[in-house]
Structure formats: C-alpha cells, structure tokens
Amino acid sequence: MRLHFRIQETIRTVRIERSGETYHATMDDRTFSVALARADGPRLDLVIDGRPVTVFVAAAGDRRIVKVGSADPVALERVSGRAPRAGAPIAGDEVVTAVMDGVVTAVAAREGERVTPGAPLVVLEAMKMEIRLVAPLTGRVKRVACAVGDVVARGRVLVELEPSA
Amino acid sequence: MGDRAIRRLLIANRGEIAVRVARACRALGVVPVAVASEADRGALHTRVAAETVVIGPAAPAASYLNVERLVRAAQERRCDAIHPGYGFLSQSPRFAEAVESAGLIFVGPPAQAMRLMGDKIASRRAMAGGGVPVVPGYEGTGDEDAETLRREAASIGYPILVKAAGGGGGRGMRVARTARELAAAVDSARNEARKAFGDPRLFLEKVVEDARHVEVQILADRHGGYLHLYERECSVQRRFQKIVEESPSPALDAGLRDALGAAAVAAARACGYVNAGTVEFLLDRDRRFHFLEMNTRIQVEHGVTEMVTGVDIVQAQIGIAQGAPLPLRQEEVRTRGHAIECRVNAEDPSRQFAPSSGRVLVVSFPERPGVRVDAGVESGDVVSSHYDSLIAKIMVHAGDRAAAIAGMEETLARTAVLGVETNLPYLRAILAHPIFRSGEATTEFTDRALAGWRSAGGPVPDETVIATAVAEAVGAASFRHAAPGVPEDANQESDRYSAWSRADCFRVGAG
Numbered sequence: 232m233r234l235h236f237r238i239q240e241t242i243r244t245v246r247i248e249r250s251g252e253t254y255h256a257t258m259d260d261r262t263f264s265v266a267l268a269r270a271d272g273p274r275l276d277l278v279i280d281g282r283p284v285t286v287f288v289a290a291a292g293d294r295r296i297v298k299v300g301s302a303d304p305v306a307l308e309r310v311s312g313r314a315p316r317a318g319a320p321i322a323g324d325e326v327v328t329a330v331m332d333g334v335v336t337a338v339a340a341r342e343g344e345r346v347t348p349g350a351p352l353v354v355l356e357a358m359k360m361e362i363r364l365v366a367p368l369t370g371r372v373k374r375v376a377c378a379v380g381d382v383v384a385r386g387r388v389l390v391e392l393e394p395s396a
Numbered sequence: 397m398g399d400r401a402i403r404r405l406l407i408a409n410r411g412e413i414a415v416r417v418a419r420a421c422r423a424l425g426v427v428p429v430a431v432a433s434e435a436d437r438g439a440l441h442t443r444v445a446a447e448t449v450v451i452g453p454a455a456p457a458a459s460y461l462n463v464e465r466l467v468r469a470a471q472e473r474r475c476d477a478i479h480p481g482y483g484f485l486s487q488s489p490r491f492a493e494a495v496e497s498a499g500l501i502f503v504g505p506p507a508q509a510m511r512l513m514g515d516k517i518a519s520r521r522a523m524a525g526g527g528v529p530v531v532p533g534y535e536g537t538g539d540e541d542a543e544t545l546r547r548e549a550a551s552i553g554y555p556i557l558v559k560a561a562g563g564g565g566g567r568g569m570r571v572a573r574t575a576r577e578l579a580a581a582v583d584s585a586r587n588e589a590r591k592a593f594g595d596p597r598l599f600l601e602k603v604v605e606d607a608r609h610v611e612v613q614i615l616a617d618r619h620g621g622y623l624h625l626y627e628r629e630c631s632v633q634r635r636f637q638k639i640v641e642e643s644p645s646p647a648l649d650a651g652l653r654d655a656l657g658a659a660a661v662a663a664a665r666a667c668g669y670v671n672a673g674t675v676e677f678l679l680d681r682d683r684r685f686h687f688l689e690m691n692t693r694i695q696v697e698h699g700v701t702e703m704v705t706g707v708d709i710v711q712a713q714i715g716i717a718q719g720a721p722l723p724l725r726q727e728e729v730r731t732r733g734h735a736i737e738c739r740v741n742a743e744d745p746s747r748q749f750a751p752s753s754g755r756v757l758v759v760s761f762p763e764r765p766g767v768r769v770d771a772g773v774e775s776g777d778v779v780s781s782h783y784d785s786l787i788a789k790i791m792v793h794a795g796d797r798a799a800a801i802a803g804m805e806e807t808l809a810r811t812a813v814l815g816v817e818t819n820l821p822y823l824r825a826i827l828a829h830p831i832f833r834s835g836e837a838t839t840e841f842t843d844r845a846l847a848g849w850r851s852a853g854g855p856v857p858d859e860t861v862i863a864t865a866v867a868e869a870v871g872a873a874s875f876r877h878a879a880p881g882v883p884e885d886a887n888q889e890s891d892r893y894s895a896w897s898r899a900d901c902f903r904v905g906a907g
Binding site for chain 2: 232234236238243245247249254256258259261263265267270272273274275277279284285286287288289290291295296297298299300301302303304305307309330362363364
C-alpha cells in the first residue's frame with residue numbers, strides 16, 4: 232500500500248507493508264518499524280522504532296490533522312490513489328481487503344458504479360469497533376465480493392476496483 | 397426574597413459555564429434546565445441538562461440576551477430560579493429585577509449592588525468612601541469635555557487609561573501615553589462606550605505600570621455573613637483578556653494576603669453584596685493595592701479557588717440564593733497547594749488570534765489526578781462564530797507552584813484539539829517562559845515577552861508523516877465505537893447509507 236501526502240508544497244510518499252502486528256513504513260529509503268499497541272477512536276498508541284508515541288488523527292475530506300506525542304498538531308493533505316506525477320495507478324489499490332477480522336455490517340459498493348477517492352465501500356465491525364473502507368482511487372466497482380453478515384478474515388478481498396485511465 | 401428551596405433551575409447561559417452550573421445542580425439534586433439558541437441545538441450544555449428550551453436565533457440579542465424570553469422559559473418549565481453564568485445577562489440589574497418580579501430566584505447579587513458596581517464611577521466613589529484604596533484617577537460626572545479631562549490627566553500624570561463608566565472586563569478602555577494622545581483616546585472610548593454600553597460617560601485612571609492583577613473571591617449570604625476565599629493571580633493577559641490564572645498569587649505574602657482579603661470583604665459590605673463576587677485589585681511595584689472593579693457574578697477562573705480551598709462556589713451560590721447561611725466561617729477557610737488554569741480558546745495564533753470556528757473533530761484531555769477540565773465541547777461539536785471562543789479551561793492542582801506548572805505543561809502537551817485552531821501552543825509558550833516561571837509576570841508580560849512569539853511552522857518531522865500513514869493503513873480516522881442499543885441495520889436496501897451517515901456524524905472522514 233502506498234500513500235501520498237501533500238505537506239506545504241511537497242509530496243511525501245510512504246509505502247506500507249504489514250507483517251503480523253507490525254507495519255513497515257518506508258519513506259525516502261528509510262524504513263520505520265511501527266507496532267499498533269492500541270486503537271481507540273481517533274487515538275492510536277504506536278511504537279515507532281521501539282519508541283512509544285500517542286497519536287491523534289482527524290480527517291476532514293482529504294485533510295488530516297495529526298498530533299504526534301507532545302508536538303503541536305500539523306495538517307497534511309492526503310493525495311488519494313496516486314502521486315500527482317505518477318502515471319499509473321498504484322499496484323494493490325485496485326483490491327480492497329478486510330483490514331481486520333470482522334463482520335461486514337454494510338455494503339455501499341455496487342458493481343459498475345463509478346467511485347472517487349473516499350467513496351464509501353464497506354463497513355466492517357469487530358469488537359464494537361467500526362471501520363469503513365473507502366475507495367482509494369477514481370474508477371469503477373468491478374466486483375463486490377462480500378455481503379452484509381459475512382464473517383471475513385483479515386486480508387480477504389471485499390471489493391475489486393477498476394481504475395479509470 | 398423569603399427562603400425557598402430550588403428544585404428546578406434554568407441556566408441562562410451556554411458553553412462550559414452552563415455545563416459547570418448543570419454539574420453543580422446535579423450534585424445538589426436540583427434539576428438543571430438548559431436554554432439554547434438555534435445554533436446551539438444539541439450542544440454539550442444541553443446534553444448534560446435534564447431539559448432544554450430553544451429560545452431563539454443564534455444572535456445573542458435574540459436569544460441569550462433576551463430577558464423576556466428567558467424569564468418565560470423558566471416559568472414554562474416550572475423553574476424556581478435562574479442562574480445567569482458569566483457574560484450575557486449576568487451583570488444586568490434589569491434581568492435580575494425581571495427574574496424576581498416574575499417570582500423567581502435570581503442566583504446572584506441584588507440588582508442594586510449590580511447597578512452600583514456596574515457604574516465604574518459610582519463604584520470608585522463608594523469604595524473610596526468605604527476606605528478601600530482605588531487606583532489614582534479622576535471621576536466627575538462622566539461627561540467632561542476634552543479640555544477638562546486634559547487638565548485632570550496632567551495632574552494625575554501619564555500614561556492615562558480612559559475608561560467607560562459602563563464598561564468593565566477590559567472593554568471600553570483606551571490608553572493615552574501623552575497629552576497629545578488624549579483627545580483621540582477620549583473620542584474613541586466615548587464612541588465605543590456609547591455603542592457598546594449605551595452610556596458615553598468616561599473617567600480617567602492612572603496606568604499602574606508593572607502592575608499585577610490580583611482578585612479576591614468573596615461569598616456573602618443574606619444574613620450579613622461575609623467571607624473571602626483568598627486570591628487569584630490573573631496578571632497573564634492578552635489584550636486585557638485573562639488567559640492564565642492561578643491561586644495563590646506568587647506576589648503576596650501572608651500580611652498582604654490578609655489585607656487584600658479584608659479589603660475585598662469591606663468592598664462587598666460597602667455595596668450590600670450577597671452571593672459570590674470578585675473584587676479586582678491592581679498591585680503596584682511598591683506592593684500597594686488599589687481597587688479596580690467588582691465583578692458581580694461567577695468568574696471564568698473560579699475553579700482555581702475551588703481547587704485550593706475545596707469550596708464548590710457554584711453550589712454555594714445556589715445555597716445562598718435559597719437563603720442558606722455561608723457554608724463555612726472565615727477561619728475555616730484553608731488553602732492547600734497551588735492551582736493553575738489555562739483558558740483554551742478556539743483562535744488562530746498565526747492569524748493574530750482571530751477566532752477559529754467550525755467543527756472540532758477531536759477533543760481529548762489527559763485524565764490524571766489533580767487535573768480538572770471544564771469544557772464546553774466534545775469531539776464532533778461545533779464551535780460557533782456567534783459566541784466567545786473559550787472552549788475549555790484546563791486546571792491543575794499540585795502541592796506547590798513548580799509542581800503545578802510541571803503538571804500543566806504535561807497536560808497541555810497531551811491535550812488534543814483537532815479541527816479548529818487553538819491557542820494551546822501559545823499557552824505552552826507562556827508556561828515555558830522564565831518570567832512566568834519565576835512568578836514575576838505582570839499585566840505587561842505577554843506584550844513585552846511574547847510579542848514576537850510565532851507558532852512553530854517548521855518542517856513536519858518524518859515521524860509525523862509515518863504516524864499519519866500508519867493511521868490511514870489501520871483506518872484510525874474512521875474507527876468509531878458502535879453505538880450501544882442501536883439495532884444492527886437489517887434493511888440494507890432501504891437504509892443503504894445509514895451506516896455512512898452515522899459515521900459521518902462523527903466526521904471521521906475517509907479511511
């Protein structure tokens with residue numbers, strides 16, 4: 232998974248891979264190892280390269296306001312789907328998978344429907360937490376591979392998208 | 397004004413103070429009834445109340461300042477009393493009279509005490525007559541021409557503050573540093589006074605340089621009982637607005653503290669005061685104190701006094717209004733440790749502290765012993781541009797001043813308010829400043845020491861970008877707790893977007 236953020240006038244790209252409970256996040260050839268200790272609403276307790284840090288994050292459209300540790304909050308803009316200069320869609324973004332074990336509680340995706348970044352696709356629920364999965368790119372819903380009530384395991388494909396050229 | 401029990405109390409206010417009063421009601425078994433403008437429907441202060449009356453449009457004149465509507469709301473909901481909070485109608489003698497002539501109890505002082513203290517010229521005279529020292533100055537009829545004022549100013553000595561008789565709380569004031577500046581200051585102050593208070597009368601006060609603003613909390617009952625709850629230090633101000641307050645004041649020794657307390661009680665007696673009030677003093681470089689004004693209401697910063705004395709001032713107000721005697725005697729008032737309050741305002745330090753309105757996406761305060769937060773909003777609430785920008789007061793109580801400062805720094809660092817801009821970075825700069833830490837801050841501290849302060853706008857650390865990316869990957873911004881008791885959506889076809897709209901209530905955006 233590759234994520235792009237606009238910070239002032241620059242674009243920063245982070246590539247994230249997950250192995251077990253640890254996320255490997257690479258930016259500018261430097262890889263951080265990040266463990267998720269706890270998630271509670273907008274608050275995440277992370278361990279970044281061995282250092283525990285509390286993060287608060289809020290989203291308003293593409294805008295992300297983030298407070299990390301004792302630092303003052305900063306605003307970043309999520310640039311969805313692809314980096315503005317990149318030609319092709321990001322590999323992997325065409326497939327939306329379950330990010331945790333859970334139950335599908337709502338499906339908004341309809342096959343053939345056009346979507347834009349942020350369009351709601353599926354709601355997953357587990358342990359009284361809801362997570363909504365949204366389209367990471369502009370395109371069309373190619374296939375809906377889940378239904379309300381499905382118990383799904385992490386990693387299972389829920390929706391396939393077809394990016395527009 | 398016979399003794400009557402208060403069973404249902406209308407809170408004629410909004411925001412954190414309305415929440416605070418409702419909490420006191422609950423503690424006393426009194427039913428709190430909220431009022432809300434149309435812009436405040438569903439606001440936190442209505443959620444903590446037992447019932448809410450929507451009283452009118454957003455504009456304060458049509459809602460929170462609408463005397464007749466508020467009194468009618470109290471009658472309709474069978475309330476026994478009205479608590480005015482601070483601001484709005486809290487210092488309006490006309491409101492107090494309207495409440496009482498409707499057969500309701502006004503939780504506050506008698507109208508005539510408010511009227512006297514609201515007239516800054518009359519109150520200066522009354523205080524001087526009662527033996528309370530006042531700031532050197534000149535007060536005549538209030539309508540003097542520029543020539544008379546220039547003559548008086550010259551004999552007092554510059555710099556001079558031109559103040560509105562109907563003003564107070566830092567409003568309706570102009571500074572003239574020289575005789576040359578006086579005419580313009582008088583014109584401008586008179587204009588503002590006429591517009592803001594409907595009263596063009598002015599008086600002059602000498603600017604007390606390097607002054608400290610120290611105020612004393614008093615309580616008075618209907619049986620002639622008076623006591624004070626010691627002082628609050630409120631010198632840290634920005635544009636005459638207090639932002640950090642503490643108790644006790646680092647500027648006082650035991651002798652001065654007792655003298656100030658006695659002067660405050662004398663001031664309250666001099667105007668036949670009843671209920672909670674605050675007498676404000678300026679302490680000059682030579683440690684002489686001068687009466688400034690009396691605030692005839694609960695103050696924003698009452699909480700620091702509650703923390704060090706253990707007296708719940710809002711509960712005491714309600715008790716006194718019911719005719720109860722003071723809950724303790726002067727010699728039983730003991731202070732313990734040190735308390736500091738920081739006012740968190742929704743304003744943008746990078747745009748000259750302009751108010752910042754909109755939806756607060758995340759509000760989170762650390763919970764620890766000794767920390768009290770009186771907030772007017774929670775995550776997802778809207779900060780309206782119609783009202784003042786105070787969204788929360790963070791208070792920390794510790795064994796001594798150094799520990800209270802350390803606790804406050806830690807608490808501010810761990811406080812997250814996302815979605816609107818706040819003065820939190822500025823508050824942290826104040827707490828970190830050596831002048832504040834030394835306990836030497838005067839009313840000129842922020843102007844002198846923090847004039848060049850800018851919120852840090854440096855490069856965003858890699859760690860922040862990484863944390864944001866991981867938050868996206870785990871979908872943190874869209875996590876929410878499923879609401880208990882809300883049935884799972886059975887009918888997806890007819891209610892296809894309900895889950896989204898519910899999630900949208902929390903404004904937790906894209907995943």
